[in-house]
Amino acid sequence: MQADRYESVADPSQRSRLLELPNEILQYIATILPDDKDLLNLGRVCKEANARILAPNAHTWRSRFGQKYDIPKGRSCEELFVEYQIRTIVLNQDIDFKNRExxxxxxxxxxxxxxxxxxALLLPLRVGxxxxxxxxxxxxMLRSRKFLNRPRTSHPCELYYAVQLCLTPLALDPDISKGCYRQDYDIDKVYSYTKDPNGPLIEGNNLDLGMLLDFRGFWQRHLLNSTEGTFYDTFLRLAESLRPQFRKTDNSNPMSLSSSWLGYYSCVHPLPLTLDDLRRRQSCADLDSHxxxxxMMSLEVVAQSSEPFWPEMCNRIIPRSESPTIxxxxxxxxxxxxxxxxSCNASNPMFGFIEPIKISYGGFSGWTRxxxxxxEQVHETGQVITEAPGWVHGYEAVIIPGGRIMMGRWLDMKDLSGRGPLYSGIFRSQTRRPMNPAFH
Structure with missing residues (x-):
């Protein structure tokens, strides 16, 4: 779309009566036209109409932009004119990231x-x-399904990975996307199969976006593909309000952890003897074993504090950052x-921490570890929960920008052969409950 391209469709010797209208009315007419082609045709009535309606600084572009997009504060009409044209041209192109050219x-x-x-992630929104x-x-994304449906590319870059990850709510939306192929993620990384699971998955500000996309690929496959026979049925039965969402509507600080989460973890018991075996049988959710x-796992955050609580037995396996700033x-x-x-009574104690990731990967801020x-809550006592006789599971994940999706892995803290991927998303607000004394 070019505002300065003009082809007269009127008698140049006569001034169009359309131009007798005040600018406000003329530009209002321009904003209610259903299609951009109609807008261009209106601008072709004559040069004066073109200048009044389609000039880069015309209010037409603010109105036109605002009909389709949220308007950032402080943007001039001319800036919105440029951005509107760029989006119109670029987004209408057929894009294929499998093409090396x-x-x-x-x-x-x-x-x-x-x-x-x-x-979409940062601009303020009113409730509802x-x-x-x-x-x-x-x-x-509906026009460019290949991008989400086949997340692996032959020439990845930080921007590609970051955009894919921030679009995870759409990648897990069955109305927009579908399950990717097994070859679109590395199951070795998903289960830390050939790597010693001791130590941090995310160390300091060093975030492996490719590894995170492998986690996303696993869940995209197993949540959205009916042939897997794993998590598909329970995920598709979720109400729309419980499906993955983009952002917290209050636009709060990423270090303010939302209170309610719902998600899955996956495991394979016993751990397969070879990587090929793991590739064939990727989860116990096929119901062939234990x-x-x-x-589905429900997590409820009761209270947040700056007071450190992370026992040494936990820190040996999932260490906190050594950075004083973090x-x-x-x-x-x-x-x-x-x-x-x-049952509300059948609950297990939880404690943990969140750390900021200071690098804006792909231009997005808000990555959080x-x-x-x-x-396992075996009995109600005041003993320190890490000394309880039942199971103890540790989780390490990344909350992606928007604050509503976390992806990572879990570990059996008493037997590291038990491990696998984690996915969870915020699913509702909930009144905070009194702190359980067994958490201390």
């Missing part, structure tokens, strides 16, 4: 999606208000875990 076209497309994601930019992102049903901003929390839909431990 057209790298410049692919980069431009990713940059436009990155800008739109930033708007939906992001217009997010609506446009959904339409774009699982007799698929259970330590100063670490937030500790406690709560409980239970089976979603199960979360680590927590769940202990």
């Amino acid at each position: 057209n790298r410049l076209q692919q980069t431009m497309w990713l940059e436009v999606i990155q800008n739109m994601l930033s708007e 208000e939906e992001s217009k930019t997010l609506g446009q992102l959904k339409e774009t 699982w007799d049903q698929i259970e 330590r100063m901003e670490t937030v500790y929390f406690n709560g409980y875990q239970r089976t979603y839909g199960g 979360i680590c927590f431990v769940l202990c």
